[in-house]
Amino acid sequence: DLREAREVHVLWSSKLNASTGNFTDEQFPCSKFIMAIGHNAVAFLSSFVLNSGCWEAVGSVRLWNEWCRTSNTTSVLPTDTFCLFYKLISDPTVLLCQCNCYVAEDQQFQWLEKVFGCMREKDLQVTILSTCPVTDYKTPESTLTLPSPFLKALKTKEYKETVCCPLLEQPNIIKDLPAAVLSYCQVWQIPAVLYQCYTDVIKLDAVTIEAFKPVLSSKNLRNLVKDVSKSAEILKKLVATNEICNNIYT
Amino acid sequence: MYKNCNNNMVTSLLLFQPAVSVGNVGQLAVDLLISTFDMPKVGYFYTDCLMPMVGNNPYATTEVNSTELSINAEVYSLPSKKLVVLQIRSPFVKNKYRLFCQTLLSWVKSSRCAKVILLSSSHAYQRDDQQLHGTPLRYLLTPAIQKTAGDLMQRLNWKEMEKIAAYPGANDAEMVLHIPGGGITKLLFSESCSNGIQMAVLLKFCSEGDNIPDAFSLVNYLNEWLQLIRSEQSSDAKATLLQWKIPRSWRLLFGSGLPPALF
Numbered sequence: 001d002l003r004e005a006r007e008v009h010v011l012w013s014s015k016l017n018a019s020t021g022n023f024t025d026e027q028f029p030c031s032k033f034i035m036a037i038g039h040n041a042v043a044f045l046s047s048f049v050l051n052s053g054c055w056e057a058v059g060s061v062r063l064w065n066e067w068c069r070t071s072n073t074t075s076v077l078p079t080d081t082f083c084l085f086y087k088l089i090s091d092p093t094v095l096l097c098q099c100n101c102y103v104a105e106d107q108q109f110q111w112l113e114k115v116f117g118c119m120r121e122k123d124l125q126v127t128i129l130s131t132c133p134v135t136d137y138k139t140p141e142s143t144l145t146l147p148s149p150f151l152k153a154l155k156t157k158e159y160k161e162t163v164c165c166p167l168l169e170q171p172n173i174i175k176d177l178p179a180a181v182l183s184y185c186q187v188w189q190i191p192a193v194l195y196q197c198y199t200d201v202i203k204l205d206a207v208t209i210e211a212f213k214p215v216l217s218s219k220n221l222r223n224l225v226k227d228v229s230k231s232a233e234i235l236k237k238l239v240a241t242n243e244i245c246n247n248i249y250t
Numbered sequence: 251m252y253k254n255c256n257n258n259m260v261t262s263l264l265l266f267q268p269a270v271s272v273g274n275v276g277q278l279a280v281d282l283l284i285s286t287f288d289m290p291k292v293g294y295f296y297t298d299c300l301m302p303m304v305g306n307n308p309y310a311t312t313e314v315n316s317t318e319l320s321i322n323a324e325v326y327s328l329p330s331k332k333l334v335v336l337q338i339r340s341p342f343v344k345n346k347y348r349l350f351c352q353t354l355l356s357w358v359k360s361s362r363c364a365k366v367i368l369l370s371s372s373h374a375y376q377r378d379d380q381q382l383h384g385t386p387l388r389y390l391l392t393p394a395i396q397k398t399a400g401d402l403m404q405r406l407n408w409k410e411m412e413k414i415a416a417y418p419g420a421n422d423a424e425m426v427l428h429i430p431g432g433g434i435t436k437l438l439f440s441e442s443c444s445n446g447i448q449m450a451v452l453l454k455f456c457s458e459g460d461n462i463p464d465a466f467s468l469v470n471y472l473n474e475w476l477q478l479i480r481s482e483q484s485s486d487a488k489a490t491l492l493q494w495k496i497p498r499s500w501r502l503l504f505g506s507g508l509p510p511a512l513f
Contacts, residue, residue: 105301105302105343105344106298106343106344106345106346108302109298110298137506138502138505138506139502139506139507140501140502140506140507141506141507142506142507142508142509142510143506144509144511145509145510154304154305154306154319155317155319156319157318157319167306167317168305168306169306170305170306170307170308170310170316170498170499170501171305171308171498171499171500171501171502171503172305172306173303173304173305174303174304174305175301175302175303175340176302177302178304179302179303179304179321179322180302182304182319183296183302183303183304183321183322186294186304186319186321187253187294187296187321194304
């Protein structure tokens with residue numbers, strides 16, 4: 001039946017149990033939850049954060065809808081469809097989520113309940129990275145004259161740290177999964193910040209990915225980044241791998 | 251489900267809420283109420299029935315309060331006038347209408363809201379011959395509220411929403427309520443009727459487009475009944491119009507500026 005097929009399944013590996021103690025039917029402690037939504041944000045975390053520390057995959061989300069079906073592998077390209085969780089080996093309470101799949105509107109609430117349902121929310125800080133088209137940005141000037149890509153932030157009431165870019169002005173709004181996560185955090189009083197990158201390139205794009213760089217100086221990410229020069233190289237490779245698949249018109 | 255965001259309990263008596271309907275007239279009218287009375291936010295209506303959306307405070311008046319996060323369904327209150335307002339800012343998730351109505355009505359029952367006023371709209375192009383004449387504003391009352399408000403509506407010379415034949419031509423005796431473009435209006439109204447909830451529906455026939463004038467006429471209509479703001483020259487429609495405060499988020503309702511190269 002359709003409702004069953006659209007069910008969201010969150011699968012945690014036994015590795016998470018090993019490091020955080022047994023949490024079956026219980027919640028595991030989480031101090032930082034860093035989440036990337038969409039190709040560019042995912043590629044940014046892959047090249048600047050995942051590659052500079054020692055991380056291991058500890059879980060995944062399995063879902064199906066009219067736009068996508070998540071893949072089963074953990075060795076993924078930024079263009080694949082997946083939603084994976086990684087933990088920092090030196091500090092298992094730091095959790096990273098790479099969400100590169102479309103979570104449909106009827107699945108977003110389930111996704112939240114199931115993912116956040118596993119976390120102990122005491123002292124939790126949430127950072128969300130996401131992108132959207134610059135044409136969604138409302139401004140008295142024309143969006144054509146805006147120097148894109150650019151970053152805008154939204155934060156919950158409890159988030160007291162400094163924000164690395166200007167806050168999103170009214171009447172702009174954000175929708176879908178990033179909005180769902182931020183709403184959840186606002187209602188349940190979890191400190192959270194969303195960095196939204198407005199870009200004019202929808203596919204994987206090095207310039208858009210680099211636009212997230214100011215976020216590296218934020219308190220929650222600062223300690224997770226080691227060698228930026230190495231990251232730039234990895235990023236170049238990631239984008240180049242993707243280009244090969246897109247040579248139909250060259 | 252309702253979640254308090256400060257310690258003020260909802261103790262007021264009158265609940266306003268929009269139906270997400272054609273031209274978003276109800277939502278715009280509710281915006282005007284919140285903005286005019288400068289109502290503080292008291293809680294969230296957190297539900298899986300509405301599409302998620304976030305943005306900064308739509309009713310910002312200063313630099314400081316412009317950075318408060320707003321979500322898709324929030325509750326505002328004005329204890330001095332015994333008013334509570336539920337603002338809905340996004341459409342429903344498919345197949346979740348019924349669940350939303352149930353959740354909402356059980357919240358209305360459990361909180362101390364005596365009366366509910368639903369602000370709504372309906373497609374102007376689907377009016378029948380009798381509806382084309384006179385005012386485009388209509389009302390509906392549940393049996394529970396009929397006793398207290400029915401007479402006043404008569405005195406105000408308001409028009410009740412007409413029922414139409416269920417099977418035109420074949421059987422003109424069976425009349426049904428038909429609110430095209432009204433979203434959950436009909437469902438919420440009929441559920442309220444059967445649950446004994448005191449509900450009044452105020453609606454306007456309109457079309458999609460610039461619906462700001464529709465929102466003004468709907469709040470003026472509401473004001474005729476409840477006298478929320480008193481205008482000194484009540485006969486002058488413009489004087490009343492000036493007293494409603496437009497929220498800052500109504501800027502750029504039709505998108506960004508145009509590229510100068512276009513000209």
